[in-house]
Amino acid sequence: MDSRVITITSGKGGVGKTTTTANLGTALAMQGKKVAVLDSDIGLRNLDAVLGLENRIVYDLVDVVEGQCHLRQALIKDKRQPELYLLPAAQTRDKNAINSIQMEQLCEQLRKDFDFVLIDSPAGIEQGFRNAIVGADEIIIVANPEMASVRDADRIIGLVEAAGKPEPRLILNRLRAEMVKRGDMMDVADVLEVLGIDLVGIVPEDEMIIVAINKGEPIVYEKHSRAGSAYLNAAQRIIGKEVPLEEVEEVQSFMERLRRMFGFGPAMAEKRVRS
Amino acid sequence: MGMEDTSENNISEAQSNLEREEKQSVQGNIAIKGTRNGLLLTLEPETPFSELLNALSHRLSEAPGFFQGASLALDTRRRNLRISERTQLEELLANYQMSVTPLEQTLIVKQNEPEIISSEVGIEPSLDVSIETTITAEILSEQTPALIDRLDPRDSDDTLFLRRTIRSGQAIHHTSNVVILGDVNPGAEIVASGDILVWGALRGMVHAGYPNNENAIVCSLVLAPVQLRIAHLLSRPPDGFQVQARPEYATIKSGQIVVEAWMNGHGRTTRK
Numbered sequence: 306m307d308s309r310v311i312t313i314t315s316g317k318g319g320v321g322k323t324t325t326t327a328n329l330g331t332a333l334a335m336q337g338k339k340v341a342v343l344d345s346d347i348g349l350r351n352l353d354a355v356l357g358l359e360n361r362i363v364y365d366l367v368d369v370v371e372g373q374c375h376l377r378q379a380l381i382k383d384k385r386q387p388e389l390y391l392l393p394a395a396q397t398r399d400k401n402a403i404n405s406i407q408m409e410q411l412c413e414q415l416r417k418d419f420d421f422v423l424i425d426s427p428a429g430i431e432q433g434f435r436n437a438i439v440g441a442d443e444i445i446i447v448a449n450p451e452m453a454s455v456r457d458a459d460r461i462i463g464l465v466e467a468a469g470k471p472e473p474r475l476i477l478n479r480l481r482a483e484m485v486k487r488g489d490m491m492d493v494a495d496v497l498e499v500l501g502i503d504l505v506g507i508v509p510e511d512e513m514i515i516v517a518i519n520k521g522e523p524i525v526y527e528k529h530s531r532a533g534s535a536y537l538n539a540a541q542r543i544i545g546k547e548v549p550l551e552e553v554e555e556v557q558s559f560m561e562r563l564r565r566m567f568g569f570g571p572a573m574a575e576k577r578v579r580s
Numbered sequence: 581m582g583m584e585d586t587s588e589n590n591i592s593e594a595q596s597n598l599e600r601e602e603k604q605s606v607q608g609n610i611a612i613k614g615t616r617n618g619l620l621l622t623l624e625p626e627t628p629f630s631e632l633l634n635a636l637s638h639r640l641s642e643a644p645g646f647f648q649g650a651s652l653a654l655d656t657r658r659r660n661l662r663i664s665e666r667t668q669l670e671e672l673l674a675n676y677q678m679s680v681t682p683l684e685q686t687l688i689v690k691q692n693e694p695e696i697i698s699s700e701v702g703i704e705p706s707l708d709v710s711i712e713t714t715i716t717a718e719i720l721s722e723q724t725p726a727l728i729d730r731l732d733p734r735d736s737d738d739t740l741f742l743r744r745t746i747r748s749g750q751a752i753h754h755t756s757n758v759v760i761l762g763d764v765n766p767g768a769e770i771v772a773s774g775d776i777l778v779w780g781a782l783r784g785m786v787h788a789g790y791p792n793n794e795n796a797i798v799c800s801l802v803l804a805p806v807q808l809r810i811a812h813l814l815s816r817p818p819d820g821f822q823v824q825a826r827p828e829y830a831t832i833k834s835g836q837i838v839v840e841a842w843m844n845g846h847g848r849t850t851r852k
Contacts, residue, residue, distance in 0.1 A: 452766075456748050459765050463747035499765055499783075501745060 308416040311423050312441035316457030318428030320449045321478040324514060326425040327355040331523045332540030334389035338420040341380065343392045345437045346427035347402055350394035357384055357521025358391055367395040370407045376414055400433035412440025430464060438465060444473035445505060450480055450491040455499050462502060476506040476539060482553045492553065506539030507551045508532050609635045618681060619652045625659040633668060640676050651681045736774065746784065766806050799829040803839060813837050
């Protein structure tokens with residue numbers, strides 16, 4: 306099977322790229338795939354902490370590129386998934402420490418040993434972003450349902466297409482159903498009206514994610530988290546399975562559920578997502 | 581086709597051909613190219629003027645009908661003409677009822693990001709001149725009468741038509757009208773000397789009639805721009821603005837930008 310190199314980017318900072326990379330990587334590994342996650346946010350690395358592996362870093366991607374060590378010395382095996390490896394970023398350098406050609410070569414090397422290479426991109430549109438997409442086969446954009454994030458995502462789509470990459474897909478993150486219902490937050494359709502790209506996941510806002518990040522344990526391990534199951538579903542879609550998109554539901558009251566059971570609720574629309 | 585046959589010309593030709601290979605197709609010592617604003621005549625700098633005149637005369641006589649009444653701009657970037665030479669040139673052109681126009685009107689300086697042009701049309705932009713196309717003789721002979729007739733001043737033949745959504749951060753600058761089949765997203769900008777039509781949702785920034793054509797209009801299926809400018813006026817949606825789900829157009833009326841619904845019969849605007 307051919308390797309797939311997927312870059313997760315957003316333009317805007319703080320929308321959930323690193324969380325998405327960690328969780329998609331873990332979810333894919335749980336499906337038996339060999340996965341490498343690569344943190345390309347040099348100087349502001351976070352992927353190691355989100356996976357709980359920060360104490361195990363000896364070498365990082367700049368060391369590999371500069372020839373200080375072999376790639377396999379820098380790859381850190383995940384605590385829980387035997388088929389998941391992390392290549393951390395450097396923290397004491399900045400984004401000019403490596404160039405696009407080196408990144409491309411690094412991606413080529415990783416392809417040999419892994420089914421999936423997920424690259425956590427930094428925020429912005431400068432060298433860090435360019436490095437992150439140069440070796441990618443596919444790009445996933447993470448956006449929050451709010452104007453600033455959507456505008457930045459739009460910019461990114463333009464840049465990705467100008468770079469000759471295929472049309473990116475979208476993970477809409479931190480959706481709050483109650484706010485959507487009140488009309489205070491953009492809904493899925495509003496976002497797609499501007500961005501016009503295919504959706505690969507809808508992840509609801511979930512407090513447990515903050516706890517998970519602090520603990521260094523990806524949310525996909527948390528059985529009761531809707532965000533966790535959203536990431537699991539997104540990973541399925543990436544592999545090619547058809548999973549209907551999550552409904553944007555609020556936590557329902559008992560009466561609401563009763564009404565729906567008797568057919569008095571709104572019709573549930575099913576949307577199929579292409580892989 | 582106008583190729584002179586002396587050896588010294590061949591050498592200078594070869595040299596200059598190598599230099600300008602990707603930009604022009606030079607036939608002998610002269611090149612006549614079509615740009616958005618008219619014909620451009622480029623003269624080989626090394627060649628003696630009399631030979632150039634011969635080459636031009638020969639070229640014009642090959643398709644007299646096409647050139648009749650056309651105006652030609654002289655490309656003086658690489659070769660300047662003496663007054664006597666210029667007079668001879670004008671006399672030659674007068675035989676075909678052709679006139680000479682100033683160079684500046686013919687060259688278009690664009691501020692586009694090169695990536696936009698290349699990806700749309702597949703042509704590398706050259707220096708400070710926009711896309712140039714070389715006229716082929718076959719097309720010309722068919723269209724002779726149409727090209728020389730005066731165009732109706734309300735028509736234009738150099739409208740830019742883009743069939744995609746313009747995304748945040750992309751800028752389209754054009755010296756005539758612009759039609760977009762798609763949306764214009766917030767953060768995108770379109771600056772046109774003519775009208776701007778968006779067959780989709782206009783949510784970005786547009787500036788029609790740049791820099792001071794007050795007759796320009798902006799139309800869209802969904803007019804909800806971040807900012808809308810016509811000529812030297814600037815406007816933005818009022819506070820509490822609600823997007824109307826109907827086609828609308830913006831014009832200048834009594835010194836202000838006014839937005840109205842586009843209705844059959846009502847929405848006609850005539851340009852002077």
